[in-house]
Amino acid sequence: MEDSAKIATFGPNLSHQLHHALTADKNELRQVLQSPSMEVLRAALKNPSLDEAHLLALLERRDLSEELLKAVFSLPAVGESHNLKVAVVRNPNTPGQVTLALLPHLYLFELVTICYLPGVTPDQKLAAERAVIQRLPGTPLGNKLTLARRGTANIIEALLREGDAQIIDACLTNPRIKESAIFQFLSSAKASAETISLIARHPRWKTRPNLITALLRNQKTPVVWYNLFLPTLNTAEIRNLLASQRLSQTQKVAVEEELKRRGQR
Template identity: 55%
Template sequence: MDSRRKAHAISPHIASRLYGALTCSSEALYGILQDPAHEVVRAALKNRALEEPHLLALLRRRDLSEDLLRAIHQMDLALNSHKVRRALVKNPHLPAPVLQALLPQLHLFELLDICFLPGASPDQKLAAERLIIQRLPTTPLGNKITLARRAPTAIAAELLKEGHAALMDPCLTNPRLQEMAIAQFLRGATASAETISSIARHPRWKARKSVRDAILKHPRTPGIWFTLWMPGMRGPEILQLSASRRLSPSQRQLVKEELRRRGLA
């Protein structure tokens, strides 16, 4: 046998496993799908006894090759089974083009699960986040509230930007929400007196100086926060606040009164 024929030769042991993969019973198929040789697994995909539960068990493996995952994606079982498509998306080795094709077929909170899935690749998590954000305009308020409590940083920030009063407390309590997102919200057009007061009252954010400063410089901030906070501020801070061009006439009057009280006006 020449070298070319030797390269294509299959050992009797592998040949036996390949035959078993093609012909075994449904019960035996579960074990064969755990075979370390991917050619044996690929042969098992052609077994007539193969059903959805077999693929779900196979997709729990984290050593599957991209080619094998592509082959599974092209099977009728994958095309017709939402569970199989979801399991494919959760596999960290799924090729990016297949991931992009499958993610839009997942439900909202299935996408959220991908964001926190142990072992999921950064690309998987980022793609899921982006798709959730794209869906936000058509997402019911109740689902948005649940998202606001649980979502990753970028999604929580997008929900905060909406400025809906019902979303404020869930967003502000979300441990992944960052101070930068609140600063952006307070510079935006969707902040109202009610939502600004939600931030000012919140135990996690009310004591942060940068948040307080941003609140006091917003033209829609209710006067009560000027009355409560200015007595505890230093003179130079009040002077700096008085120079803000964003203050409303009534806010500017409160600042002037505080300066006069301190003899700084």
């Protein structure tokens, strides 16, 4: 009765569309769900014939209002279907609070895919990245390696902080990795002789002045890299390096030897 009373308050044409949305059979409902009217679509959500296939088709639309998407989210069918949860999150008009509520239900690489969807909002991307990062402690190594190759810059930065050599090696090939993230890693306690060497020999990163400086200031850097990189620095840079309190005794000797070679005291 409530729906009938509501229909009666609209004009004849819209009233007819609303009634049809409520009573259409499965095949007719497909056409109803193409309506530009949010009122008609909202009425269609109450149709007993509405099923998952109808909702998946509806969620492909990019002109849905936030209110309609909230109404879809509240349907019992969404709570019971993983595919519908994913489809709701993937819609660029889905309100932030709905996205946040659904992200914990998505699989790891579904979250990564969301980060790269055309039209994804910055807030949606950030929420998906945070959900991935929160799961990293319990993520198997194989999945972390895949994330290292496919992940966003923020995900890569989180993986670098773990300090695992295999993961670092995979991260270095990711085109989205930022030099600043590598610099921070080289300056951190997580860097080891092995991971520093991975960066020092990497063709993309071994010529970056800031990274060379960072690795030469790390106490764990093998002396072999001092022998390679010190000759490429100017004398003022080498003196600054010698003044660093971070170097090991062996590293200091290598720096002093380079200064002596240049005739410097």
